[in-house]
Structure formats: C-alpha cells, structure tokens
Amino acid sequence: MEEPAIEEGDNHRDVEVAPALISVHPDHKFIVVSIGSDLRVFDLQGGCSVTLVDDSSGPLHKDSIRAIRFGAEGKLFVSAGDDKLVKIWNANSWHCISTVCSEKRVSAVAISKDGLFVCFADKFGVVWALNLDGFDENQVLVEKKAAPVLAHYCSIITSLEFSLDGRFIISADRDFKIRVSVFPKKPLDGAHEIQSFCLGHTEFVSCLAFVCAPDYPEGFLVSGSGDSTVRLWDITSGSLLDTCEVGSQAGFLESNGREEEHYSAVIDLCTTPDGTLVAVAIQSLQGILLLNCDLSAKSLSIAKVVSITGGSFIPTSLGTASCAEFLWMVTGVSTLHGFDSHSLARVRVISGFRIGSPDSVEHEPTMLEDDEIPGGEKLLEKLQGSVSIENKVFSAAAEAVKMAMCNLLIKKQYSADKREFRKRTRNDKKIKQ
Template identity: 70%
Template sequence: MEDTNIDDSGDKIREKEIAPALIAVHPTHQSVAVAVGSDLRVFNIQEGCAVTLVDENDVAERKPSTNLHKDSIRAIRYGANGKLFVSAGDDKLVKIWATDSWHCISTVESEKRVSAVALSSDGSFVCYADKFGVVYVVDTEGFSGKQTSNNKKGTPILSHYCSIITSLEFSPDGRFIISADRDFKIRVTVFPKNPLDGAHEIQSFCLGHTEFVSCLAFVCSQDYPQGLLVSGSGDSTVRMWDFISGSLLDTCVVGNEAGFLESDGKEDECLPAVTDLCATNDGSLVAVALQSFPGIILLSCNICARSLSVLQVISISEEAFIPTSLGSASIEQFLWMVMGVSSLRSSDSISLARVRVLSGFCKSSIATVEYKASILDDKDIPGGESILQKLQGTLSIQKQVFSSAAEAVKTAMRNLLIKKQYSADKREYRKRGRNDRKNKHR
C-alpha cells in the first residue's frame, strides 16, 4: 500500500484510508485496550476505571494527551506477561508502555508506516514491521516503568522484500518469529540469541494460501506445548500448519462452510476475507472474524488429529456488527470483539467503535454437541457501562450510524491489502514522486 496517490489533475495527494478499530486484552484480564484512528483507549477492569495514558514527550511539548499518536494506529499488543504494551501505526511511531503505570517508556521512530508488532515471550524484545516488508527489533533492557526513553532505535533483522507484512507472532517457546505478508507467504525464522545481529536462519515457509495472509495465531495444549500455527487469508480459508516443517495440515473454507458468499455483481464471486483470528488458551477453539459477516465463526481445533471444523456460527445481525478485531485473556472465558472505523482525513468524520463480548470462549471438558457460546448483553460484560463509555466513546450508537459504519468496514477490509493496479504512466509518475529515495553507494 503506497504512501501517495495521483488524482485526475496530476496533483500528488495522500491516499485516504479508513482505519479499522483494534482491540487487545491483558493476558490476565486486568485491562482492555481499543484503538480507533489515532485514539488509544484503555480501561482497567480490576479497578473498574478508565486509564490515563501518560507520554512525557507530549507533556513536555504541551500536546493534548488524547493525541498520543498523530495518525491511524495499525497495531496494538500486550506482552505475554502483561508488563508491556505496544502501539504503532501510520505516524511511523512505535510506543512502548509500562502497564503498571501506563507511562510511555519509549518511543521508537520507524522509517516507514508500521503494519504489525510482536513482543518476545520474556518481554526482552519488541519487533515491528513496516509497509516495505522489513522487520525491526528493539531491545527493552533498561526500560523503567516511568522514565521515557527515545534513545532506542529499531535494528532490521529480516525482510520480505517490498511486500507488506500483515502479521507478526512469536512461537509459544520463543524460538521462532513468524511473519506473514500480502503476497500469500508465511515465513518462519529462527529468532537468534542476539537478534540485534540479524535473524538470518529461515526454518520454513508455509505456502498454500491463494490470497494475502491477514492474520496468524497459535493453538497449543498441555500435551502439545510447541503448538501449531493457524492462519487466515483473503482466500476465505483458515489453515493449520506444522510450522517447523512448513507442512499444511488442514484447511477450513469458513466462507463456504458457514454458508456465506459475497457477490460483487460480476461473473466472478469472491468469498469474504478472514480479518482476524483468536484462539483459546487450551487450543480447543479458534474464533474467526470475516470481512462482511455480522458476527463470528467458532472453529473446533483438534490438535491431536490436526484438524479444524466449524463448531458454531454466531450472528449479531440485529446491529450489523462486523468485528474488525478480536482479543481474549488466558485466564477468562471471554472473547472481546470490536467493530469500528475512523477516517482521519475527513473533517466531518468521527471515530466509531462498538464493543461486544462473547461468553463461553473455552471448550475444554465440554462435549462438542453440548457446547454453546453466547453474546453478553451490555449490562453483563465485565466493567459494564463504564467500560463501554471509555472504549466506545459513547453508550448509545444510532442504528443508521451502525449501518454506515458496517459498509465502511466492508470497504476498508476489502481494500486494505488488495494490490492496486496502475497504468504505466501513473506508475512512472509515482516512482518519481516517492519520498523514500535510497542513497546510492559507489
């Protein structure tokens, strides 16, 4: 996705992009974070109050605390132990937060817009990827809970060579970092003991998707702690992989099997893209969000049999609720979902987010034929109205606004990773106007 576009008059303008809302849940269910546009909202569930984010740089420069990011946030993530939180996006900033104080302890400047982030299992390293396909690493050693540091710089460790990286994940044992891109590839790389020297050893490639890979997740159990990899794609499939060997184990065509088909009115019909995945801590369930489906699809995951199957289709059609992001905690049986969009370049646009919660997001010791998950009423979700007021920005959202937002979500998720086609003349014009000219060395 390029940084510039050309209108009919030949003027160079920044491409107008809608940013889907994101949600992340603390691993022990202490807090929930929602990002919509440049706005980052956090609620402390344990204390029942909204969190005030503190960025010492903004305080020093007398900037409003509500504008911690200056452009759309494209990635948010808690660390495995919950001590760190990372946010990053189109403003080319990677902000690392200490969750005990919610102070920004480091701001790293990226050369390009950031598309994905990941934290190592021990919290020692933060990795982020940009839209030119480069993955960088930052060492978190020496960070304190309240002192802001801007001295850290990202060190490039691997590259997908000009293909947008859509998702980054560390393996459960921390031995590998997995990166997915817009060009159908999943790369499994050995994460070295000293990543600042680069990650040069490729373990495998997981190849089989026929459209962009949009999201990754791991499923693991006590009997199989190494886990298996699951991936979602624009080809409307969720695939299971032995990521060590790169072998494809199973494919679930969620668009077909759940009975949803989207037509663009032309001869060719296209299935909705998988936009996000979230797995339970025991690896028994995988929740799937689809580009145009108002609800979620739950897949049953049998790690021993290495298989995936549709378990339950949960529709939330009364609100036209199309989730743009999913999240869960390792100790609770809740699946958090958010639907939202923000168009920062339209002066009359407002950020919209709607949060819903699914209960029963855990299938261990429950027979498949008896399993049933359900959507909680707003009054029954953890945090109640207070958390909705903070994460949504409002308690009441008009139905008409929801319908408009749903259409915007469909368009945003459809176009987010589709490669744009340009004429030869436009392509040459764009090349001449690019702002990333490289220094030539003789």
C-alpha cells in the same frame, strides 16, 4: 491479451480508514481499544477508565493506530501506526516508557516471550527490533534505536507472532507468504536463518495465531487470509496440515451474476488457551465463526456461527485472556467521511469461549447484553464513547473497512505507461531542492 483493470491507488486515499482494534491483558486486568489515533484503556479490576501518561510533547499518537499488543506477561503494551511512532507503555502505571520513530508507517508489532525485545514491521516489509534490556517499571527507558532484523522484499507485512517457545518469529505479508525465521540470541545483528516458509494461501495473509495443548506444547500455527480460508501449519517444516473454507459461512452474495471478489476475507483470529477453539472474524459476517481444532488429528472443522443481533456489527478485531472465558470484539473505524458521529466504535463480548467443546450445552457460547459485559456501562462509555449508535454508521463503517483492506492489501495492476510514470515520480527519486 486484455490488460488487467488499473486501480488508481491515489484516488482512494479518502477511504483508507483504520479499523478499530482491541487487545486484552493476559490476566484479564485491562481492555484496550484503539480507534483512529485514540487509545482507550479500561481497568477491569478497578472498574474505571485509565489515563495514559506520555511525557513527550503533543498527542499520544498523531495518526491512525494500526497495531496494539500486550506482552505475554502483561507488563508491557505497545501501540504503533501511521504516524511512524512505536510507543512502549508500562502496563501497570500506563506511563509511556519509550517512543521509537520508524522510517515507514508501522503495520504490525510483537513482543518476545522473555519481554526483552519489541519487534515491529513497516509498510516496506522490514521487521525491526528494539532491545528492552534494563527495563525498569519505575523508570523511563533511555532513548534507544531499533535495528532491522529481517525483511520481506517490498511487501507489506500484515502480522507478526513469536512462537510459543520463543524460538521463532513468524511474519506474514500481502504476497501470500508466511515466513518462519529463527529468532537469534543477538537479534540486533539480524535474523538470517530461515526455518521454513508456509506457502498455500492465494491471497494476502491477514492474521496469525497459535494453538497448543499439553500433548503439543510447541503448538501449531493458524492463519487467516483474503482467500476465505483458515489454515493449520507445522512451522518447523512449513507443512500445511489442514485448510478450512470459511467463505460460505459469510453469506456470500452474488453481484451481477458473479461472486464479489475478496468479500469474505478473514479479518482476525483468536484461540482458546487449550487450543480446542478458533474464533474467526470474516469481512461480511455479522457474527463470529467458531472452528473446532483437533490437534491430535491436525484438523480444523466448522463448529458453529455465533450471530450478533441488534444492528450491523461486523467485528474488525478480536481478543481474549488466557484465564477468562470471554471473547472480546470491536467494530468501527477512524474518521468516516459523511458522518459526524463522535463514536465510531462498538464493543461486544461472547461468554463461554473457554475449554470444552462448543457443542456442549455447559459451554455454549453466548452473546452478552450491554449490561452483562464486564465493566458494564462505564467500560462502554470509555471504550466506545456511547452506548447508543446509529446502525447506518456501522453499515457505512463495514463498507469503508472492506474498501480500505482491498486498497491496502490487494496488489494493484498498472499499465506499462502508468508503471513508468510511477517510477519517475517515486519519492526517493525526487531531487531535494
């Protein structure tokens, strides 16, 4: 039998760039963008940029940020990434109230619905929890340590979400699994009870989100994957309710007579508060795919594609608020080799992302021009650094993100000799001098 091609992971470190991320305050008060190690915040109500205050010495983050998240009530904000630092911010004063050191690089974060726990996942597949009991908006938290609560066996965790009622914590990984764990009353003692596994994806699970409606307050889970599908789940039973193939909408191209693998991975998902729409960012789609979600029929269907014109814009992250009709998106990467551009991020907004059918003229989703975006030029200058950015920069950035995602999440195949060599040279096996 022919041996699988060996992918030398160490040779691709130079393309492991971090994609730009965006997070929207639940009440549409703030927009946060991270690019590389830079965290940028804009106050929509005040119409001005925000200065972050961190009393610890050194930069806010020392390496690429991989996860950002507002709490459900908007009081807390968390940022974490490759520098192994988890920073918890007061989302009113934008003071850093606590910095936690992780043992490994951080890949995902989540905040419990009651705001009492911050959970984060590392590259080794462990989910940690930090108790925020005693959080005071006017004080800095005393130093606290995180405790491990659950683990995926040596598999990178790509996404963390709490269920809408706060009963479960859902974790997804690069080995195609979605685990639903009961979030215990004492999380620091561990989350040992598994409610279900949602199994069906055939490639890494990249993102998770919940959809709900008045008739279905507990909601259902939607997931995106490198297998070019979006799937709908009942997390209580782990049942797969529906699968929507989205790869064909991404302009799938053929290369050397065959389709290029992993070209249309789902990058991110975002849902409307009423659960009728799911916005999907796809790795090769210059636009946003909108899916209809019929919770009564427990089905997903393609509604339309909202194309993004005026340059090569392939979103790397999506965000929306529970009270607004805007879908925010960003594209860009951290430092890109070969380019001297000081701004590698671009922000765009779709209006009409709200309650109602996307086929209704009244609620027709529309891509806003730069001068129509909430916050206008001031916001763009803060979040992306410049309004005018060369198109070739984003073409290169889109390719870099694609390569980085493959290198990070696609499991590599090694020969027997290579496996033995890697075992002998593992960092935890080296004898400290």
